[in-house]
Amino acid sequence: MTLAYVDEEGPQACAVLYAADVQGGAEAGAGPALYFVTSATTRHGRALAEPGARVAFTVQRDGQEWTGLTGLQGRGGCRTLTGAEREAGWRVYLERFPFVATSERLRDALERTALWELRPDWLRLIDNGQGFGHKEEWSSGR
Numbered sequence: 001m002t003l004a005y006v007d008e009e010g011p012q013a014c015a016v017l018y019a020a021d022v023q024g025g026a027e028a029g030a031g032p033a034l035y036f037v038t039s040a041t042t043r044h045g046r047a048l049a050e051p052g053a054r055v056a057f058t059v060q061r062d063g064q065e066w067t068g069l070t071g072l073q074g075r076g077g078c079r080t081l082t083g084a085e086r087e088a089g090w091r092v093y094l095e096r097f098p099f100v101a102t103s104e105r106l107r108d109a110l111e112r113t114a115l116w117e118l119r120p121d122w123l124r125l126i127d128n129g130q131g132f133g134h135k136e137e138w139s140s141g142r
Contacts, residue, residue, distance in 0.1 A: 001034065003118075004056040007047035014044045018059070018118075019096035021089075031140050034118040035089040037110050040080065048078040048116065055118065069128040076120035086115050 001018045004011065016036040023032075034057075039045050047053060055078055060071030081089050093115065094101045101107055121140040128134060 001036065001057050001059045003044060005044055005047045005053065007043065007050075009043075012043060012047075014038075014042075017097065019093040021092045031138075032120055032123075033089070033092075034120070035081075035093050036116050036118070037093065037113050038116065040114045045114065049080065053078055057118065057120075067128055067132075069126065071126050073124040073126065074120040075122045076118050078116050078118050080114045081117050085117070089115050089117055 002013055002015050004013045006012075016038055018034045018036040021033045021035070040049055048055065054075065056073070056075050058071060058073050060069070064070070090111075099106070100110055123138045125136045125138075126134070127136070
């Protein structure tokens with residue numbers, strides 16, 4: 001996933017590995033949640049830690065032909081998770097990336113790093129397989 005954000009230095013983007021929970025985790029009716037790991041000391045970590053931080057993001061597979069291109073565009077808010085919420089998000093992350101759990105060194109390093117939740121409030125699916133420029137949108141109504 002590519003995250004775009006703005007901080008005191010201006011706009012910037014970064015790539016992160018993510019895991020999705022389309023059921024929205026513990027918050028019933030909250031919509032999908034995306035989980036990613038990054039240090040709060042990185043430029044994007046510091047920007048995302050600001051109260052009310054917002055991001056834009058894109059998700060797509062590499063190597064697609066334009067005639068079958070599919071992907072998501074979205075916007076939402078981010079926050080770090082702690083306690084039971086972190087444990088629940090971590091389970092989703094490990095389900096997507098089981099190699100993290102099997103590598104003690106990697107698991108230990110990531111467990112010491114912040115786990116973030118991105119809650120999209122707007123999504124656009126692009127699916128050229130249904131016709132060039134085919135789009136569907138979702139909004140949480142916030």
